[in-house]
Amino acid sequence: MNAPINFTATQLPVAELRRARSGSLRIEHVSKSFQLKSGPLLVLDDISLTVEPGEFVAIVGGSGCGKSTLLRLLAGLDTDYQGQLLHDGQPITGTGLQRGLVFQDHRLFPWLTVEQNVALSFTNTDVPAAERKQRVAAEIARVGLDGFADAYPHQLSGGMSQRAAIARALVGRPDVLLLDEPLGALDALTRVRLQQELRRLWQDEGITMVMVTHDIEEAVYLADRIVVLEARPGRVRRIQPVPLAHPRQRGQTEFVTIRDGLHADFGDLRDAPPATEAPGLAQWGAEDWARRLAL
Ligand SMILES: Nc1ncnc2c1ncn2[C@@H]1O[C@H](COP(=O)(O)OP(=O)(O)OP(=O)(O)O)[C@@H](O)[C@H]1O
Numbered sequence: 001m002n003a004p005i006n007f008t009a010t011q012l013p014v015a016e017l018r019r020a021r022s023g024s025l026r027i028e029h030v031s032k033s034f035q036l037k038s039g040p041l042l043v044l045d046d047i048s049l050t051v052e053p054g055e056f057v058a059i060v061g062g063s064g065c066g067k068s069t070l071l072r073l074l075a076g077l078d079t080d081y082q083g084q085l086l087h088d089g090q091p092i093t094g095t096g097l098q099r100g101l102v103f104q105d106h107r108l109f110p111w112l113t114v115e116q117n118v119a120l121s122f123t124n125t126d127v128p129a130a131e132r133k134q135r136v137a138a139e140i141a142r143v144g145l146d147g148f149a150d151a152y153p154h155q156l157s158g159g160m161s162q163r164a165a166i167a168r169a170l171v172g173r174p175d176v177l178l179l180d181e182p183l184g185a186l187d188a189l190t191r192v193r194l195q196q197e198l199r200r201l202w203q204d205e206g207i208t209m210v211m212v213t214h215d216i217e218e219a220v221y222l223a224d225r226i227v228v229l230e231a232r233p234g235r236v237r238r239i240q241p242v243p244l245a246h247p248r249q250r251g252q253t254e255f256v257t258i259r260d261g262l263h264a265d266f267g268d269l270r271d272a273p274p275a276t277e278a279p280g281l282a283q284w285g286a287e288d289w290a291r292r293l294a295l
């Protein structure tokens with residue numbers, strides 16, 4: 001079941017919100033290794049990138065090239081790296097409400113309702129109960145889940161669950177949203193619809209978005225810039241700007257040219273060879289949630 005939805009525009013004019021918003025990210029010469037029995041595995045090698053406030057950056061690259069690892073560093077879930085990561089000029093030393101997270105699968109707790117799942121973001125914060133309730137209701141409405149606050153995750157479709165996960169990330173009023181293949185598990189039609197909604201949300205709120213995706217068309221549809229990573233070690237191969245107005249038309253000549261150029265790039269982007277040991281991918285695990293909630 002897919003609820004008919006639209007992210008509701010806020011009352012404030014976009015320009016004003018964009019001025020009011022912060023949300024810059026600086027990745028400065030960041031390298032990351034994992035220690036394996038056989039020695040260190042260099043996964044990210046000297047990555048540098050500046051993301052402007054309100055910018056939409058997509059990260060694409062072969063499997064295992066370090067996309068999730070980079071996002072985990074930006075989220076503050078992993079602080080063991082070389083180089084510097086700054087959010088609005090401040091070093092990222094842990095997780096925080098100002099950086100919202102959306103995972104590939106929704107990670108809703110099955111024994112909690114939508115409302116309770118969204119309210120989880122307030123764990124260990126001093127936001128008063130009445131304000132929590134009001135903000136949770138507002139975010140549930142914004143993602144089009146009106147009437148489903150009391151539903152449990154098993155009563156939702158995949159798309160609705162992802163919307164609930166987006167509401168959970170937004171309820172903390174982040175100025176940066178980090179998305180790790182958030183639409184990867186959805187059918188093609190739901191995916192296109194949620195892409196449109198993410199675009200509207202981004203345009204209305206001016207939130208900085210950093211989205212990992214395997215879907216090049218999705219990246220071209222949404223992003224201001226597309227960072228192409230290559231594998232082993234993960235390096236920035238190139239950064240593709242997408243200077244097209246929104247809403248973008250997928251059949252438009254410039255759209256197709258950029259998309260096909262990236263596809264050609266992907267042709268010789270190899271997936272990282274599988275690690276011979278400790279294959280644990282940098283997915284978001286239960287411990288991440290524990291860390292996230294102990295703000
Ligand atoms: N905890 C860990 N211990 C050891 N190696 C790890 C760990 N987490 C990730 N790696 C390795 O780091 C590399 C990058 O993993 P990462 O999950 O960031 O890739 P990815 O680009 O997100 O891949 P995918 O597109 O498949 O999600 C892989 O080789 C992986 O095996």
Ligand SMILES: [Mg+2]
Pocket residue numbers: 067068069282283
């Ligand atoms: Mg990944």
